[in-house]
Amino acid sequence: MPNLVIDIGNTQTKLAVFNDQEMLWFNHYDVTDAGIINNVIAEYHIEKVIASSVKRDQQWQSQLHKQAKFYQFNYQMAKSVHNHYRTPQTLGLDRLAAVAGAVDLYPGAGNLVIDAGTCITYDYVDAGKNYAGGSISPGLNMRYKAMHNYTDGLPLVNKNEAFDNNYGDDTVSAMVSGVQNGIKYEVEGFVKSYQKQQPNLNIILTGGDGIFLDTLLKNSIFAPYIKIEPSLVLRGLNAVIKEHND
Numbered sequence: 377m378p379n380l381v382i383d384i385g386n387t388q389t390k391l392a393v394f395n396d397q398e399m400l401w402f403n404h405y406d407v408t409d410a411g412i413i414n415n416v417i418a419e420y421h422i423e424k425v426i427a428s429s430v431k432r433d434q435q436w437q438s439q440l441h442k443q444a445k446f447y448q449f450n451y452q453m454a455k456s457v458h459n460h461y462r463t464p465q466t467l468g469l470d471r472l473a474a475v476a477g478a479v480d481l482y483p484g485a486g487n488l489v490i491d492a493g494t495c496i497t498y499d500y501v502d503a504g505k506n507y508a509g510g511s512i513s514p515g516l517n518m519r520y521k522a523m524h525n526y527t528d529g530l531p532l533v534n535k536n537e538a539f540d541n542n543y544g545d546d547t548v549s550a551m552v553s554g555v556q557n558g559i560k561y562e563v564e565g566f567v568k569s570y571q572k573q574q575p576n577l578n579i580i581l582t583g584g585d586g587i588f589l590d591t592l593l594k595n596s597i598f599a600p601y602i603k604i605e606p607s608l609v610l611r612g613l614n615a616v617i618k619e620h621n622d
């Protein structure tokens with residue numbers, strides 16, 4: 377029977393129905409709506425639901441109908457990952473799920489997961505499934521919002537076309553240059569540093585801005601190593617729930 381997988385990020389809630397490895401249905405929402413979840417559970421005759429959240433508000437759970445077995449993802453459930461994070465209980469569950477997804481899709485490889493969502497996170501898991509941590513930096517929109525919110529003179533920019541010039545020649549293009557080139561150089565720097573440890577590194581891009589990040593990196597020397605997995609967190613949660621039968 378199919379399972380429902382829920383990934384609640386800081387910007388969007390993503391839902392997917394999986395039958396084994398196959399994704400039967402996907403959608404994303406600005407809010408977490410128990411009514412929508414109840415409908416999906418009924419329509420797809422869902423057996424198990426797994427939910428990962430980076431938010432504290434879990435109110436929506438009280439309105440769930442109990443037709444399916446419900447699992448709240450926590451750091452002890454990702455048994456395929458040897459988690460060496462010093463504070464595993466504070467590790468973002470989306471980061472852990474993405475690492476579980478990388479291990480499931482590319483076992484035996486060194487994987488660098490770059491999740492471009494509200495924040496950009498960098499998480500490396502080695503070929504022996506050891507995960508020791510990574511980095512968190514501001515996401516694409518957050519960079520524009522921060523410059524607007526913390527200055528008097530900078531407008532709110534929302535530019536999602538790739539900017540090919542190095543330098544801007546007016547306020548908006550200078551901001552776009554700073555944000556887009558800043559992210560590009562940041563990614564290239566992290567990749568270079570991880571490639572020293574693992575020359576055949578898989579670079580996996582995911583998150584709402586993952587495809588945009590891929591366009592920013594199209595001319596980079598790392599392009600041949602890049603894999604795009606828009607649903608890596610959901611796939612990781614699906615791998616976890618498949619193992620749970622208690």
Ligand SMILES: Nc1ncnc2c1ncn2[C@@H]1O[C@H](COP(=O)(O)OP(=O)(O)O)[C@@H](O)[C@H]1O
Nearest residue numbers: 385386387388492493494495516517583584585
């Ligand atoms: N339809 C969309 N709605 C909202 N954000 C979107 C959409 N498509 C792309 N994005 C981009 O994706 C980012 C959110 O990515 P996502 O991985 O869902 O974030 P999170 O996991 O932090 O909620 C937004 O900051 C935005 O830049």
Ligand SMILES: CC(C)(COP(=O)(O)O)[C@@H](O)C(=O)NCCC(=O)O
Nearest residue numbers: 385386430466467468493494495512
């Ligand atoms: C770093 C994050 C804010 C990223 O969240 P996202 O951008 O995917 O919404 C989230 O994984 C989180 O709240 N982490 C907790 C701190 C940690 O990972 O150590």
